[in-house]
Amino acid sequence: MKPLLSVRGLSKRFGTRVACRDVDFDLWPGEVLGIVGESGSGKTTLLNCLAGRLTPETGSVTYNSAAYGTVDVHDLSEARRRLLSRTEWGFVNQDAREGLRMGVSAGANIGERLMAVGARHYGDIRRTASDWLDRVEIERGRLDDRPTTYSGGMRQRLQIARNLVSEPRLVFMDEPTGGLDVSVQARILDLLRSLVGSLHLSAVLVTHDLGVARLLTHRLMVMQGGAVVEDGLTDQVLDDPQHAYTQMLVASILPV
Numbered sequence: 001m002k003p004l005l006s007v008r009g010l011s012k013r014f015g016t017r018v019a020c021r022d023v024d025f026d027l028w029p030g031e032v033l034g035i036v037g038e039s040g041s042g043k044t045t046l047l048n049c050l051a052g053r054l055t056p057e058t059g060s061v062t063y064n065s066a067a068y069g070t071v072d073v074h075d076l077s078e079a080r081r082r083l084l085s086r087t088e089w090g091f092v093n094q095d096a097r098e099g100l101r102m103g104v105s106a107g108a109n110i111g112e113r114l115m116a117v118g119a120r121h122y123g124d125i126r127r128t129a130s131d132w133l134d135r136v137e138i139e140r141g142r143l144d145d146r147p148t149t150y151s152g153g154m155r156q157r158l159q160i161a162r163n164l165v166s167e168p169r170l171v172f173m174d175e176p177t178g179g180l181d182v183s184v185q186a187r188i189l190d191l192l193r194s195l196v197g198s199l200h201l202s203a204v205l206v207t208h209d210l211g212v213a214r215l216l217t218h219r220l221m222v223m224q225g226g227a228v229v230e231d232g233l234t235d236q237v238l239d240d241p242q243h244a245y246t247q248m249l250v251a252s253i254l255p256v
């Protein structure tokens with residue numbers, strides 16, 4: 001079996017500020033990898049470098065594509081990377097407004113992704129979009145409404161449906177429950193947990209919330225000041241942290 005994503009020696013700076021330093025890891029098919037660390041530790045920068053949204057200074061990100069075989073994400077043409085991101089990848093933003101097209105209906109938001117992977121039949125697209133609204137617990141009757149008329153929690157559910165409807169091979173998630181109130185967060189976490197299980201998703205999830213990481217991820221990388229200071233199976237890292245920084249993070253939310 002080949003890794004889905006292989007990252008080697010990835011570094012990124014902004015001016016003189018180092019955001020990521022010499023990051024190495026493999027993501028295996030079916031694996032959900034969490035990236036945790038305090039604010040400013042480089043999590044989002046790393047995620048954006050993985051998804052080709054930012055160009056690293058050094059290092060490589062190799063993706064094992066269904067359509068193109070093994071490719072270096074940063075050597076791809078912009079057109080091909082866009083195509084990959086519509087067909088084989090998903091990206092769930094913290095702010096659903098960035099991941100949705102706010103000016104078109106919920107059905108069109110979902111349908112667009114289906115069309116990117118070849119769906120053409122209007123009736124089928126509409127039916128699948130309705131089924132997905134159900135799946136993310138939005139009333140089917142809201143299919144023709146624009147996301148501007150949705151609540152924050154509903155927008156996040158719709159963004160999840162838009163990203164998962166095409167059954168992507170790899171999903172990037174940046175604080176998918178951040179910025180929502182606690183009860184809404186809990187329901188979205190439940191939803192993500194069941195979708196991750198039923199779709200056997202491979203995903204890279206950025207969060208500063210160790211509870212979210214515990215619930216959704218198999219493996220964790222802990223970042224501090226742009227560098228990965230610890231990685232391992234999620235339960236192992238959280239129950240028996242080895243690095244002083246991880247011990248501090250864990251102690252700050254789970255008082256012993």
Ligand SMILES: Nc1ncnc2c1ncn2[C@@H]1O[C@H](COP(=O)(O)OP(=O)(O)OP(=O)(O)O)[C@@H](O)[C@H]1O
Nearest residue numbers: 014017018019038039040041042043044045046208
């Ligand atoms: N566009 C940018 N221009 C300049 N500096 C940036 C930019 N984006 C990030 N940085 C810097 O890079 C470092 C890492 O930021 P990053 O957003 O990756 O951290 P993070 O761990 O995702 O933080 P948070 O949890 O607050 O989102 C920080 O010092 C940040 O100030």
